[in-house]
Amino acid sequence: MVQVLSANAITLRDLIDKFHLRYVEDASFFPEWQTDLPEISPEEQKILDKVKSAYLNLVTDPPVLEKPIQLVMVSPLLLLADFYLSPYQVKTEKVIEVIEENEGVVVTGALDILVLKEKLWLLVIESKRAALSIESGLAQLLSYLLGRPDSDRPGYSLVTNGENFLFIKFMSQDFPVYATSRYFAVRNPGNDLYEVLRILKKIRDC
Secondary structure (H helix, E strand, C coil): CCEEEEHHHCCHHHHHHHHCCEECCCHHHCHHHCCCCCCCCHHHHHHHHHHHHHHHHHCCCCCCCHHHHHHHHHHHHHHHCCCCCCCEEEEEEEEEEEEECCCCEEEEEEEEEEEEECCEEEEEEEECCCCCCCHHHHHHHHHHHHCCCCCCCCEEEEEECCCEEEEEEEEECCCEEEEECCCEECCCCCCCHHHHHHHHHHHHCC
């Protein structure tokens, strides 16, 4: 009998047990978030300072839901990283289905934002409401990456609740593996959005 799981209810344990997902701690697996990052301009920094201020203003009046987070936090980052320009395409609420024939498992769900370059899933973004932790979206994002059509290439994703950002690198080898960046937080001193934009630009050019 086929077991159908909803992506927004799936857990890391489900992915480990049913899809043999493994976490990679070796830093050399995911250097893209740490090395040779492009610089950003003073003008881009000024925009990101406004984005940070907008977020801090947004959270003074909870609850903060996913759509405002996408508008205030995610959309400006995609714009500055040129993901709205050719040859990239941005899709929202794309329905995916992951099938594991040996285990009789089907995972279904709709990801928030998908950035495409031709047929390559360049970046998958999951935004959660501010009251939720990043961990609540991690398994959901990984389940979407399992369903990529271009599984022979690395997949990248970003999960955010507006306050925190976490990048993920995913690859399908003998079994699916992933690694994560450190957390980037809006409330850290300075502006961590600078680094988030630099990493987005690096992933864009991978």
